[in-house]
Amino acid sequence: MGRILCIDFGKRRTGVAVSDITRTIAQGLPTIEHKDEQHLLKALLKVICEQEVDEVVFGLPLGQSGKPSKRSVQVRSFAGQLKKAAGLPVEFHDERFSTVRAAHVLERTYFDPELKVHHQPRISHGAPKHKRAVDRIAATIILEDFLAARRG
Numbered sequence: 001m002g003r004i005l006c007i008d009f010g011k012r013r014t015g016v017a018v019s020d021i022t023r024t025i026a027q028g029l030p031t032i033e034h035k036d037e038q039h040l041l042k043a044l045l046k047v048i049c050e051q052e053v054d055e056v057v058f059g060l061p062l063g064q065s066g067k068p069s070k071r072s073v074q075v076r077s078f079a080g081q082l083k084k085a086a087g088l089p090v091e092f093h094d095e096r097f098s099t100v101r102a103a104h105v106l107e108r109t110y111f112d113p114e115l116k117v118h119h120q121p122r123i124s125h126g127a128p129k130h131k132r133a134v135d136r137i138a139a140t141i142i143l144e145d146f147l148a149a150r151r152g
Contacts, residue, residue, distance in 0.1 A: 002054030005047065006143035007082075008095065008135055009058060009075050014040055015135030017143040018051045023150075026143035028136035037078055041085060048086050056088050059095030059142040066094075093146040095138070 004023055008015035016029045029047065034040040047053070058079045061071040076092070083090040 002052045004055045004057055004143065004147070005044075005051065005053040006057045006093075006139050006146065007044065007059065007079075008139040008142060009078055010135060013132060013135050014044075015137070015139030016044070016047060017136070017139040018047075018053065019143060019147060021052075023147060026140045026147060028140040031132040031135045033132075037081065040078075041081060044082060045086060048088070054088060055091065056082060056086070057091045057093050057143065057146050059139065060092040062094055062096055064096070066096075091146070093142055093149070095142050 001021070001023065003021060004019040006017045006019075006026070008017075012033065012035075014032045014034065016032060017026050018029055019026055029051075032040060032043045032047075034043060048056070056079075058075055060075055061069050063069045079090045079092070082088075
């Protein structure tokens, strides 16, 4: 049994996370910055090979009502391309609020419990490093939720 790769698909940046071999722990990988879907596809195929992945899960952006969105169609389309290129099974998992949760995780890392204040982050919220971190954490959260749903 290999690892599970989770993809938080984006137009210019895509967050990725991978499970351990036992499929119990999720770990974020570096966010992939890409110009187009072909560039992303090549980068993901490389990650799949390097990480010995045998299953892929995509975060599926649903509307707040739980219904598919326009973005859901794009994610499913790209997932089909990856499935064909990699020859691996592809699953989808509801990603609602994963980016918000990721931003909260990132903000909490700056909280000083002794002083009961937040330290000013070294990077602003609009900075590329912050966005890459949010994408990576969001992919990790989606994968953790997916793994928990499988166990439960």
